[in-house]
Amino acid sequence: MSHSTSSVALAQIGQYYRAMGGVLAKGAQHAKDRGVDEQTYLNWRLAPDMFTLTRQVQLASDFGVRGMSRLAGVEPVSLPDTETTFMELQARLAKAWEIVSGLDAEAMAADPDGEITFPAGRDQTMTLPRGVYACNMIVPNVGFHAAMSYAILRHLGVPLGKRDFMGG
Template identity: 75%
Template sequence: MSHTTSGVALAQIGQYYRAMGGMLATAAEHAKAHGVEESVYLNWRLAADMFPLVRQVQIATDFGIRGLSRLAGTDPVSLPDTETSFAELQARLTKAMEVISGLDTAAIDADPAGDVTFPAGRDQTMTLPRGVYATNAIIPNVGFHASMTYAILRRIGVPLGKRDFMGL
C-alpha cells in the first residue's frame, strides 16, 4: 500500500485538530465548572518564554494552512489572530480544517522529490524535498503545538489523558 503526501498530512493534521478541539471543549467546561475566566486559561503558558495557549492553537493552524497551501501552490488563507474565547479557537480549528481539506491534493502530491523553500525562523529559509517538508516540518510542527496545548491544559488541572491527545 502506498501513501500520498496529501493523504498522510491531511490524516495527521486532521487528527491533531480534532484532538485540540476536544481538549479545548473539556477546558471550557473545566473553566466554567471552577468559575475561572476563559482568558486565564487562554493566556496560560508553561514557561515565561513560551507562547500562551491561545497562540499555540493559532500556530498549529497556521502551520497546517501555510505548509499545505505552499505544497498546493496556492496563497494561504490568512486567519487573523484575534481569538479571545474557547469558542473562537474552536471556530479557528474548524476553519483551518476546511481550508486544508479544500486544497488540491493532486497539487500537494505532485513531484514529492522536488524542492520547496520555506521560511524557517527570522530572516532564514530552508529547502527540503516536498514530501520531506510535509512529514518532517509541517506535521511535526502542528504536533508540537498540539502537544503544548495538551501540556498547558494539563498543567492548569484540566482532566485530560493520552486518549484526549490522540483524538480518540
C-alpha cells in the same frame, strides 16, 4: 495500498485538529465549572518564555494551513490572530481544517521529490524536498503546538488523558 506523503500529513493534521477541538472543549468546561475566567486558561503558559495557550492553537492552525497550501502550490491563507475565547479558537481550528481539507490533493501529492522553499525565521528561507517538508516540518510543528496546548490545559487540572490527545 500506497499513500502519498501529503495524504498521510493531511490525515495527521486532521487528527490533531479534531483532538485539539476536544481538548479545548474540556478546557472551557473545566474553567466554567470552577468559576475561572477563561482568559486565565487562554493566557497560561508552561514557562515564561513559552507561548500562551491561545498562541499555541493559532500556531498549530497556521503551520497546517500555510504548509499544506505551499504543497498545493497556492498562496497560504492568512488567519488573523484575533481569538479571545475557547469558542473562537475552536472555530479557528474548524476554519483551518476547512481550508486544508479543501486543497487540491493531486497538487499536494505532485512531485514529492521536488523542492519547496519556505520562510524559516526572520529574513530566512529554507529549501527541502516536498516530502521531507511535509513529514519533517509541517506535521511535527502542528503536533508540537497541539501537544503544548494539551500540556497547558493538563497542567491547569483539566482532566485529560492520552485518548483526548489522540482524538479518540
